[in-house]
Amino acid sequence: MSGGSLSEDDWEYLLQDIDDGLVIPVVGPGLLTMTGHDGTSKPLYDMLAPALMTKLGLSAETSSFQTTKDVAAAYILSGGPRYKVYGSMRRLLRSEEERVKSEEICFPTALEKLAKIYRFPLYIATTPDHFIEMALEKFRLGFRRDANVKIFHPAESPDMSDLPTQNLSGAWCYKLFGDFDPQRARDFVASDEDLMEFMVGLIANSDKMRNIINFMRRRSLLFLGMPAYDWTVLFLLRIVRGMRLSVRDESSKGEYISDHNNMIDDNTILFFQKAMKTTRIIFGDPVDFVHELHHRWSHTYGAAADQQYKHLLRDLPASSQYGSVFISYKREDAAIAVTLAHALWQANVRVWLDTQRLEPGEKFDETIESMIRIYCILFVSLISVETEKCSECYVHKERLWASERQGTLSTRFYLPFLWGDITADDVKLEPENIDKRHYGVINDRDLPSAVSQIVKLYNERRGCG
Incomplete structure (x- = not known):
């Protein structure tokens, strides 16, 4: 691999590896672009x-x-x-x-985009703050900061620092250089001397931390905002790869390094290009690269991607009639409906989805009305540009029945979610008794926040009998 931008073939390989869970992002300080008190934006640790x-x-x-x-x-x-x-x-x-x-300043957008690529199994954090954890907690279903985070410290037992298994479930965060919270770690990397101590500790304990090392060794590393000229990158690669970097052949697991081209000297570029044949340097702003990565991955593998939803449809179990969540959607929105159904099913939520609607010709089961009026626990209305095009569409019959049932209930039953390029002001066809203030939003083809809302209400309703 060489320096420069990615070709379309390179993008295809990278996106496929990400969707297969074979890429780990290493998040450096360059991704934590924040807005200062004076209104200017710069990396957090520069600003401070x-x-x-x-x-x-x-x-x-x-x-x-x-x-x-x-x-x-x-x-x-x-x-x-x-x-x-x-x-x-x-x-x-x-x-x-x-x-x-407190929303005084905006969250680092690059971290949000990175967290929304929900095929990354592990995120490596190289700063002691909690921003990547906060992003994962918000956008990755099931991620908990008290359960899915491991923190390395050279003075701690390697067993305490290692991942619990080499076969991770869900998303995890590994904090390579400590944590600023004294309840979680005694100290952290604040200076280059600290960094040296942590790196020496990693070298000394690498054979005892087999789960994290082996998990990283079997995957490509995507360095983001961690300068390529920094010797830390080379030391970390040497520890993870377990061999001299220049002796690897081109079939070995490689790495991508996104960095500003004016920050890398010619000798470093030459070393990566000639000695490390499996390394690709991607010139440009790492924040911009993450935005492009999220856009491309979402389009190809995200919730609305055609091949993704067909894959999920294949794995989706048969609809459950009693005590389920009914998803009302228009056939043109099938991709997001199936993806939502699959995510709910993985969260142990029973789902009823009219799969007949996925095929041309609208043939509807006679039980749909009774499902909505009697049997389902919650009703999810997926509102899109497509559902707003035609007032005679079948989905509006479903929504009328659901709104009539909602009118007799003191608890929330009807859950409207905006999907795609539509705002609450654009919605004219939803029932009048459905309050716009309660509209959920599914943004950027990502589902975790919507799924969390539905799961919470589903569990509450089941608890009420």
Whole structure:
């Protein structure tokens, strides 16, 4: 592999490997682009450098330091105690997370896009903050920060740091360089000296952390916002691959490194191109690359992708009549309906889907009305441009029956979800007693948030008998 942009063939191979679960993103600080108090956007750890300098009492002459690691190094070299660096960084990172939670600033969009590519089995975090975990908790169904996160620390037992298994289920996050929360890790990488200690610890414990190392070894690594000129990338690759990097043949598992081309010197490029035959450097902004990656993957393998929904339809079990979730959709929206049904089924939710509608010719079972009026627990209305085109479509009969049942219930039964290029203001054909304030939204061909809402209500209704 060489440097530059990806060809269409390269994109095809990468997307196929991602959908097969054979790619692991390594998330570097370059993806955490945040908006500062002055309204400008820059990587989080660059943005926090002046604030850390102030907290540590460094003089204005050092204000040219670019990142928090530069500031930390200068402070320690001046004789400052290391614990003050950790304490100051904890306060700064905690403050930034609170700003995001309060919606004072926007969440890093690249992390959202990355989390929405739901075929990544594992995300490697190389920063001590919690932003990638927050994105996964929001967009990956079943991900829990208290259960699906492992944190490495060189002073901890390797058994505690290893993944629980080599056959992961759902999404996991592995924090390579510690965590700023003292309840989770005693410290974290705040300076280059810390980084050296963590890397030495990884080398010393790699044979004892077999699950995480073997899981990474069997997959391609996608470095995002982790500078290619940084020796950390090479050391990490050497640990994971278990051999000299230059002796690998072109059939070995490789890696992709997305980085700004003006940040990589000629010798580094030459090494990757000539010595490491399985490495591809992708020039450009890593944030832009993630947006392009999400767009291409969604179009090819996302919820509305034709081949994806046909694959899911094949695996979908027969509809369950009693105590199920009824999904009302128009045939043109079959892809998202089937994908939603499959996601609910995986979450142990019974689903009723009119599969006859997937074929031309609208032949409807006589039991549909009784399903809606009597037997189903929840009714999901998928609202799209297609459903709004025709007031005589069969789906509007279903929605009338469901709205009439909703009118007699004190709890939520009718669950409208907007899908595709449509807003609440565009909806004219939904029943009048369905409150627009309760419209759910399925964005960017991703389902986890919608599925979570439905699962929560489904479990509540089942608990009520």
